[in-house]
Amino acid sequence: MAGIASITIAGNVGREPEQSGNGPVKFSVAVGKSKKVDGEWKSTTTWFICSAWNKTGESVLKNVQKGDQVIVQGEIESREYNDKTYWEVTGFKVQRLNKRDNNVTVIDNAFDEDTDLPF
Numbered sequence: 090m091a092g093i094a095s096i097t098i099a100g101n102v103g104r105e106p107e108q109s110g111n112g113p114v115k116f117s118v119a120v121g122k123s124k125k126v127d128g129e130w131k132s133t134t135t136w137f138i139c140s141a142w143n144k145t146g147e148s149v150l151k152n153v154q155k156g157d158q159v160i161v162q163g164e165i166e167s168r169e170y171n172d173k174t175y176w177e178v179t180g181f182k183v184q185r186l187n188k189r190d191n192n193v194t195v196i197d198n199a200f201d202e203d204t205d206l207p208f
Contacts, residue, residue, distance in 0.1 A: 096165040096178060098137055099186075102157045106149050113179075114146035115139065116153065118161060139163070141180045149183055158186040 100120035108114045118137045123130050139161055141149045153159060163180040 097162045099160045113140035139178045160184040
């Protein structure tokens with residue numbers, strides 16, 4: 090049986106979404122976390138490289154920009170490069186949570202109606 094490693098992340102978009110040719114729309118998301126270590130608060134940031142395909146990608150290009158707060162749900166994979174581990178998320182659903190207009194934009198058109206789903 091094939092499996093999927095799914096994840097939901099919430100954070101801030103670190104760079105403008107961009108698309109090269111007909112490939113996926115790519116953007117980065119920073120997820121911050123604070124915890125107390127030896128009586129002092131320490132902050133850490135984990136960066137995720139995100140991509141979105143088809144209508145989801147088109148909507149991300151149109152509606153998401155650097156600095157926006159987003160929630161991304163999708164499949165996660167790790168990649169090794171120059172002795173560092175990078176986390177890549179292929180977003181099936183992206184939600185933009187924007188404080189400037191008190192609006193939530195749900196971008197979840199991951200599959201076209203004609204697409205055969207894997208289940």
